[in-house]
Amino acid sequence: xxxxxxxxxxxxxxxxxxxxxxxxxxxxxxxxxxxxxxxxxxxxxxxxxxxxxxxxxxxxxxxxxxxxxxxxxxxxxxxxxxxxxxxxxxxxxxxxxxxxxxxxxxxxxxxxxxxxxxxxxxxxxxxxxxxxxxxxxxxxxxxxxxxxxxxxxxxxxxxxxxxxxxxxxxxxxxxxxxxxxxxxxxxxxxxxxxxxxxxxxxxxxxxxxxxxxxxxxxxxxxxxxxxxxxxxxxxxxxxxxxxxxxxxxxxxxxxxxxxxxxxxxxxxxxxxxxxxxxxxxxxxxxxxxxxxxxxxxxxxxxxxxxxxxxxxxxxxxxxxxxxxxxxxxxxxxxxxxxxxxxxxxxxxxxxxxxxxxxxxxxxxxxxxxxxxxxxxxxxxxxxxxxxxxxxxxxxxxxxxxxxxxxxxxxxx
Amino acid sequence: xxxxxxxxxxxxxxxxxxxxxxxxxxxxxxxxxxxxxxxxxxxxxxxxxxxxxxxxxxxxxxxxxxxxxxxxxxxxxxxxxxxxxxxxxxxxxxxxxxxxxxxxxxxxxxxxxxxxxxxxxxxxxxxxxxxxxxxxxxxxxxxxxxxxxxxxxxxxxxxxxxxxxxxxxxxxxxxxxxxxxxxxxxxxxxxxxxxxxxxxxxxxxxxxxxxxxxxxxxxxxxxxxxxxxxxxxxxxxxxxxxxxxxxxxxxxxxxxxxxxxxxxxxxxxxxxxxxxxxxxxxxxxxxxxxxxxxxxxxxxxxxxxxxxxxxxxxxxxxxxxxxxxxxxxxxxxxxxxxxxxxxxxxxxxxxxxxxxxxxxxxxxxxxxxxxxxxxxxxxxxxxxxxxxxxxxxxxxxxxxxxxxxxxxxxxx
DNA sequence: GAGGCTTTCTTCAGGCCGTGATTTAACGTG
DNA sequence: CACGTTAAATCACGGCCTGAAGAAAGCCTC
Numbered sequence: 103x104x105x106x107x108x109x110x111x112x113x114x115x116x117x118x119x120x121x122x123x124x125x126x127x128x129x130x131x132x133x134x135x136x137x138x139x140x141x142x143x144x145x146x147x148x149x150x151x152x153x154x155x156x157x158x159x160x161x162x163x164x165x166x167x168x169x170x171x172x173x174x175x176x177x178x179x180x181x182x183x184x185x186x187x188x189x190x191x192x193x194x195x196x197x198x199x200x201x202x203x204x205x206x207x208x209x210x211x212x213x214x215x216x217x218x219x220x221x222x223x224x225x226x227x228x229x230x231x232x233x234x235x236x237x238x239x240x241x242x243x244x245x246x247x248x249x250x251x252x253x254x255x256x257x258x259x260x261x262x263x264x265x266x267x268x269x270x271x272x273x274x275x276x277x278x279x280x281x282x283x284x285x286x287x288x289x290x291x292x293x294x295x296x297x298x299x300x301x302x303x304x305x306x307x308x309x310x311x312x313x314x315x316x317x318x319x320x321x322x323x324x325x326x327x328x329x330x331x332x333x334x335x336x337x338x339x340x341x342x343x344x345x346x347x348x349x350x351x352x353x354x355x356x357x358x359x360x361x362x363x364x365x366x367x368x369x370x371x372x373x374x375x376x377x378x379x380x381x382x383x384x385x386x387x388x389x390x391x392x393x394x395x396x397x398x399x400x401x402x403x404x405x406x407x408x409x410x411x412x413x414x415x416x417x418x419x420x421x422x423x424x425x426x427x428x429x430x431x432x433x434x435x436x437x438x439x440x441x442x443x444x445x446x447x448x449x450x451x452x453x454x455x456x457x458x459x460x461x462x463x464x465x466x467x468x469x470x471x472x473x474x475x476x477x478x479x480x481x482x483x484x485x486x487x488x489x490x491x492x493x494x495x496x497x498x499x500x501x502x503x504x505x506x507x508x509x510x511x512x513x514x
Numbered sequence: 515x516x517x518x519x520x521x522x523x524x525x526x527x528x529x530x531x532x533x534x535x536x537x538x539x540x541x542x543x544x545x546x547x548x549x550x551x552x553x554x555x556x557x558x559x560x561x562x563x564x565x566x567x568x569x570x571x572x573x574x575x576x577x578x579x580x581x582x583x584x585x586x587x588x589x590x591x592x593x594x595x596x597x598x599x600x601x602x603x604x605x606x607x608x609x610x611x612x613x614x615x616x617x618x619x620x621x622x623x624x625x626x627x628x629x630x631x632x633x634x635x636x637x638x639x640x641x642x643x644x645x646x647x648x649x650x651x652x653x654x655x656x657x658x659x660x661x662x663x664x665x666x667x668x669x670x671x672x673x674x675x676x677x678x679x680x681x682x683x684x685x686x687x688x689x690x691x692x693x694x695x696x697x698x699x700x701x702x703x704x705x706x707x708x709x710x711x712x713x714x715x716x717x718x719x720x721x722x723x724x725x726x727x728x729x730x731x732x733x734x735x736x737x738x739x740x741x742x743x744x745x746x747x748x749x750x751x752x753x754x755x756x757x758x759x760x761x762x763x764x765x766x767x768x769x770x771x772x773x774x775x776x777x778x779x780x781x782x783x784x785x786x787x788x789x790x791x792x793x794x795x796x797x798x799x800x801x802x803x804x805x806x807x808x809x810x811x812x813x814x815x816x817x818x819x820x821x822x823x824x825x826x827x828x829x830x831x832x833x834x835x836x837x838x839x840x841x842x843x844x845x846x847x848x849x850x851x852x853x854x855x856x857x858x859x860x861x862x863x864x865x866x867x868x869x870x871x872x873x874x875x876x877x878x879x880x881x882x883x884x885x886x887x888x889x890x891x892x893x894x895x896x897x898x899x900x901x902x903x904x905x906x907x908x909x910x911x912x913x914x915x916x917x918x919x920x921x922x923x924x925x926x
Numbered sequence: 927g928a929g930g931c932t933t934t935c936t937t938c939a940g941g942c943c944g945t946g947a948t949t950t951a952a953c954g955t956g
Numbered sequence: 957c958a959c960g961t962t963a964a965a966t967c968a969c970g971g972c973c974t975g976a977a978g979a980a981a982g983c984c985t986c
Contacts, residue, residue, distance in 0.1 A: 466766055
């Protein structure tokens with residue numbers, strides 16, 4: 103039931119390249135020696151594979167470190183400038199396109215507000231494509247050096263047939279009224295770059311796992327607390343997708359069957375109790391016309407000032423949030439829970455102790471004891487970074503597969 | 515982040531053996547020809563690997579089928595009598611040990627009631643070991659032909675260090691008051707056979723996946739509805755374990771934060787609303803002193819007879835159950851949900867439509883549309899079958915690894 | 927400053943693996 | 957009984973990883 107299909111002797115090499123590339127990417131400069139130890143490959147193979155990677159330009163030597171009287175170790179790293187990545191955040195109020203180098207340093211960004219036409223899909227696609235053109239042009243980046251474009255969108259992303267180069271990707275979103283929008287095909291019409299699309303919350307979670315509070319964990323859940331509530335589940339070091347890659351829709355988990363009406367149309371959803379939108383609305387004292395963010399900040403300030411109803415509302419939210427986290431602990435048995443998202447970061451410092459207590463009260467003892475609950479470290483702007491990890495992940499996983507033109511350039 | 519470590523050219527062969535063995539095991543007699551097609555391996559490799567498997571006695575030729583005027587195809591199969599498996603069910607009222615052949619046909623079984631000493635762990639271990647001796651002796655089975663002993667226990671199983679031959683397995687169970695019982699070491703003292711231990715509900719789920727309503731699904735959740743409530747999650751064809759293999763503890767998911775008190779000590783757990791024990795207790799009309807099973811049957815009969823409170827109680831249970839299944843759908847995005855367990859099978863025919871409706875009402879549209887909800891097909895006696903799949907799974911996964919003595923016998 | 931020591935990296939024979947073409951086997955047909 | 961057809965076995969080939977032996981690059985001592 104878990105066949106991994108045909109494997110030729112060539113897949114071994116792909117696997118070795120991938121392992122070495124990943125180690126080098128995540129664990130900084132390493133010598134061939136150390137690389138052999140951490141990867142389990144023999145020194146001979148490491149030398150061989152690294153030679154290949156050097157020839158492809160995917161790895162470069164960067165200084166050396168003396169070794170107690172012997173030949174110095176030559177350090178190796180993935181050259182950050184070797185290729186580029188694009189991350190796109192289709193947010194609630196704007197479309198943001200950012201260009202990164204391989205080290206995920208932001209080289210340029212382009213923002214377009216989404217006020218006039220709302221989330222009309224043609225318009226969003228147009229903004230993505232113009233943003234893409236802008237960041238490439240403003241930095242003089244050759245499109246051939248871009249490994250791919252990762253896009254974080256609201257809603258559920260159906261990946262479609264993997265063989266079709268992203269053209270089969272379809273997005274369903276009840277909140278922005280996208281019903282089976284074929285965003286893959288629409289973007290494909292405007293660019294030849296490899297496309298990767300995923301839910302924005304999931305890309306934020308991915309970023310938190312790679313560069314934030316999730317680093318190093320193999321089983322984790324990033325609980326994203328913003329206007330709504332979502333989660334990104336990581337199992338065995340990779341995102342848990344489920345059958346059609348919509349796994350982790352935590353916001354509509356029931357905390358009170360038949361309870362408060364949720365914007366999804368159902369009742370009793372977690373999001374209807376602890377989502378920022380719901381909290382601000384329930385509090386009812388936010389300055390009229392203020393943004394959701396300002397409203398939540400006002401609620402927090404009121405609670406800090408000791409206003410009873412604000413204090414109580416937040417305490418209740420912490421209990422619900424903790425109880426829902428207990429569900430995650432019971433169901434996924436992670437070693438770490440990371441609370442992220444802008445609202446999570448805003449309220450976290452105040453609510454974390456109560457959330458932890460509630461999780462302890464509601465979860466089973468054993469799995470709870472295996473899990474730590476911490477705050478995330480990345481703000482909402484990390485969605486673009488997370489989106490850029492989508493092509494990056496493919497790059498590392500495939501052992502450094504380059505677009506045809508870029509590979510040819512290295513050979514020359 | 516998902517390194518699969520060192521891979522030598524030998525692992526390829528192990529993988530090929532495993533693939534072929536699995537195909538042959540699950541998809542009945544197949545010719546080398548067909549095997550090549552379904553596995554993707556070339557005809558040459560298939561011939562080669564099958565030759566090896568034949569020599570090891572892991573595969574045998576069984577008749578042939580004509581082929582439209584050419585050389586007939588020789589059919590191959592895994593000989594059911596080649597080895598044996600033991601499955602153990604540590605249930606609420608008894609310890610059941612069963613001996614199976616490779617085809618999972620039950621050859622012998624031994625039941626020991628658990629009335630006198632309750633679940634004292636020493637006593638349970640003793641019963642397992644005597645049961646094991648009994649089934650081996652009554653059938654005259656050489657222990658060397660037993661691939662392993664799978665044990666299904668109540669509670670959470672911590673697998674310990676994989677290298678220690680099962681000796682590190684520890685069980686935690688709040689219901690039978692086992693606190694870190696080192697069942698691996700205790701059993702190891704009484705037998706040399708390879709040991710595999712997992713939660714009983716999970717083994718039942720595994721059985722349902724392999725031989726019941728879950729067949730063929732790669733992403734599924736088996737929702738187990740008995741005295742309590744549990745779940746077995748399958749992702750990518752393998753059981754989803756989480757960090758310490760306790761994932762899927764669904765019964766203590768919150769459906770009403772702060773609601774009914776549950777036997778786990780927390781409040782608002784699903785189990786406190788729809789578990790058979792809770793239902794019978796809430797109904798309050800079961801004949802005094804009757805078993806839980808009889809009580810639930812009485813409740814069902816009352817509802818069928820149209821008694822208002824019974825009808826209403828079951829309708830409420832269906833709604834809660836469906837809502838909780840909606841949570842599973844949102845979180846795990848499976849392609850199939852199987853409702854099993856003795857209470858599930860008993861109430862299923864009556865409640866399934868309501869459960870499906872509730873799941874549709876409470877789950878998000880898109881993932882709900884990807885999922886079918888069906889009743890399981892295996893009764894609670896399948897726990898032993900499921901337990902026996904634990905060593906069987908290891909056998910198939912490893913490409914037909916045999917205990918030393920058995921392998922030697924084949925060579926002779 | 928030359929030889930020796932230590933440590934790192936490279937090279938190479940050896941054993942396997944899967945592929946794909948070729949050969950051999952087994953069967954029905956005319 | 958020769959022929960066409962299909963299934964299985966065989967084998968040369970290019971690849972892969974390992975492990976051992978050899979080369980490289982420093983430091984230390986005399």
